[in-house]
Amino acid sequence: MAIPFTPWPDEFARRYREKGYWLDRPLTDIIENQCENPSVALVDGARSFSYTQLDQLSSNLAASLLDRGVKPGDTALVHLGNNAEFFITFFALLKIGVVPVNALFSHQRNEVDAYAVQISPTLLIADQQHSLYQNAEAVDHFVTRHASIRTVLLLGTQGSQSLTAAIEQPAGGTELVPGPADQVAFFQLSGGSTGTPKLIPRTHNDYYYSIRRSNEVCGFSAQTRYLCALPAAHNYSMSSPGTLGVFLAGGCVVLASDPDATLCFPLIEQHQINVTALVPPAASLWLQAISEWGSNQQLASLRLLQVGGARLSPALAARIPAEMGCQLQQVFGMAEGLVNYTRLDDSPERIIHTQGKPMCPDDEVWVADENNNPLPTGQVGRLMTRGPYTFRGYFNSPEHNASAFDQNGFYCSGDLIAIDEAGYITVQGREKDQINRGGEKIAAEEIENLLQRHESVVHAGLVSIEDPLLGEKSCAYLVTSAPLRAVDIRRFLRSLGVADYKLPDRVVCVDALPLTAVGKVDKKALRRWMAERDAT
Numbered sequence: 263m264a265i266p267f268t269p270w271p272d273e274f275a276r277r278y279r280e281k282g283y284w285l286d287r288p289l290t291d292i293i294e295n296q297c298e299n300p301s302v303a304l305v306d307g308a309r310s311f312s313y314t315q316l317d318q319l320s321s322n323l324a325a326s327l328l329d330r331g332v333k334p335g336d337t338a339l340v341h342l343g344n345n346a347e348f349f350i351t352f353f354a355l356l357k358i359g360v361v362p363v364n365a366l367f368s369h370q371r372n373e374v375d376a377y378a379v380q381i382s383p384t385l386l387i388a389d390q391q392h393s394l395y396q397n398a399e400a401v402d403h404f405v406t407r408h409a410s411i412r413t414v415l416l417l418g419t420q421g422s423q424s425l426t427a428a429i430e431q432p433a434g435g436t437e438l439v440p441g442p443a444d445q446v447a448f449f450q451l452s453g454g455s456t457g458t459p460k461l462i463p464r465t466h467n468d469y470y471y472s473i474r475r476s477n478e479v480c481g482f483s484a485q486t487r488y489l490c491a492l493p494a495a496h497n498y499s500m501s502s503p504g505t506l507g508v509f510l511a512g513g514c515v516v517l518a519s520d521p522d523a524t525l526c527f528p529l530i531e532q533h534q535i536n537v538t539a540l541v542p543p544a545a546s547l548w549l550q551a552i553s554e555w556g557s558n559q560q561l562a563s564l565r566l567l568q569v570g571g572a573r574l575s576p577a578l579a580a581r582i583p584a585e586m587g588c589q590l591q592q593v594f595g596m597a598e599g600l601v602n603y604t605r606l607d608d609s610p611e612r613i614i615h616t617q618g619k620p621m622c623p624d625d626e627v628w629v630a631d632e633n634n635n636p637l638p639t640g641q642v643g644r645l646m647t648r649g650p651y652t653f654r655g656y657f658n659s660p661e662h663n664a665s666a667f668d669q670n671g672f673y674c675s676g677d678l679i680a681i682d683e684a685g686y687i688t689v690q691g692r693e694k695d696q697i698n699r700g701g702e703k704i705a706a707e708e709i710e711n712l713l714q715r716h717e718s719v720v721h722a723g724l725v726s727i728e729d730p731l732l733g734e735k736s737c738a739y740l741v742t743s744a745p746l747r748a749v750d751i752r753r754f755l756r757s758l759g760v761a762d763y764k765l766p767d768r769v770v771c772v773d774a775l776p777l778t779a780v781g782k783v784d785k786k787a788l789r790r791w792m793a794e795r796d797a798t
């Protein structure tokens with residue numbers, strides 16, 4: 263059975279096909295078109311995989327999953343880190359039309375449970391190095407909570423549940439049939455601003471276009487050697503143009519577990535990396551490393567550094583070409599679709615001061631005031647967008663969709679932007695109730711709801727505070743019935759299985775918080791109140 267999603271209206275689908283954006287080809291093309299390419303597609307530590315091997319190993323796993331009773335149209339929960347198995351699994355699932363959610367490795371029980379509840383997966387593929395699956399008992403707990411799971415494969419285990427064994431077992435002649443190109447290929451994760459993390463259905467057609475067009479804009483080719491140091495499952499490192507862009511172009515992906523300079527600089531030198539993607543804090547730490555070590559020599563092969571995911575200050579942007587000796591490209595994207603790039607031939611001024619322009623001529627982007635009326639060029643307001651790779655609705659979320667889209671199908675991303683005469687966007691702020699902690703997104707409401715579950719918490723409001731490195735950190739304002747310390751709060755949230763990056767960086771207990779008429783914390787008033795307090 264196909265996964266339900268909000269389709270593009272027929273007239274749009276027709277236009278996107280006519281213009282060649284939608285090819286009606288599955289994402290499996292990316293790897294299958296290169297099945298005879300002997301060059302190295304992927305490097306993971308001491309292991310390297312040719313295109314032929316990547317294709318073969320993913321077919322092996324696909325066949326093994328069918329043998330185990332996994333069926334086309336099933337959903338899967340995948341929880342792997344930055345390793346080759348992540349990609350082998352991704353392509354294996356695509357090859358048999360199984361639709362995964364790829365949780366980030368930093369996610370914990372709270373997040374993964376929320377995803378599993380929404381998709382009722384029949385399949386779990388996870389890494390035993392993650393504490394959620396570190397032993398049989400932990401896995402049992404997980405499977406008991408999610409009764410839909412019938413098949414479990416684990417990386418790092420032996421025996422019948424071994425992912426490695428399933429990958430190595432030759433496929434034989436099993437026929438593998440991917441899902442239809444106009445249907446959901448997999449779910450992306452929303453940064454979120456609501457109580458439950460939302461899922462974004464991405465179709466083969468729309469995602470494939472996003473990758474193809476990104477490759478054109480960013481000049482990815484068979485010569486591209488890309489370091490993937492951000493989480494492999496993130497939309498940015500997967501599709502802008504990311505690892506999938508590299509595979510499509512026939513280049514080489516080198517994996518790093520994180521963007522730490524001591525890890526990445528030697529990898530760049532060793533593998534002659536010419537492009538990579540970072541979030542602003544990581545770029546800042548790379549600059550710091552260069553100045554401390556007194557040399558950027560290890561980065562000599564690097565031609566292009568993409569920076570996105572959070573606001574990049576012009577001051578930091580200007581330092582990148584000067585001190586790293588490579589070109590900068592700003593990327594302003596979202597897992598929901600729309601991606602903006604500064605162009606490789608843009609002036610330094612534009613690259614330093616703007617977040618680029620939409621990549622597709624049929625990306626419709628306009629700026630709305632609070633009454634949803636269009637604002638003139640240059641004025642700051644809400645980003646509204648629709649286009650051939652921007653989704654039309656969160657998975658199973660009719661209520662939220664009613665407010666996230668206008669009546670013409672334009673998605674309101676919650677970003678406050680201005681667009682200049684040349685169509686270039688600058689991100690000016692945010693309206694959504696989210697904290698962008700150096701690229702990692704925290705939905706305030708999700709954490710507030712969890713804080714509220716503490717017996718001594720009467721009211722809770724989570725807001726962002728400025729941070730010199732991360733840009734933003736989170737601060738929980740609490741009204742409590744008994745004294746509470748930050749450590750107590752953090753321990754409590756951890757016990758609920760909340761990912762580390764979502765734990766409040768600061769906790770401030772106050773006598774009272776501004777409330778709305780229905781007794782919820784009034785976030786707008788709270789932010790005003792904080793600003794006034796900071797000003798005095």
Ligand code: J2J
Pocket residue numbers: 451452453497498499501502569570571572573574592593594595596597598601617675677689692698701703
């Ligand atoms: C300011 N804010 C930015 C930027 C994203 C490419 C790049 C990034 C993402 C991503 C992505 C920003 N300056 N340059 O999916 O394909 C904030 C905005 C946006 C939200 C989306 C891609 N780049 N942002 O970050 O889904 O608030 O995707 O709406 O994680 O990040 O977050 P996410």
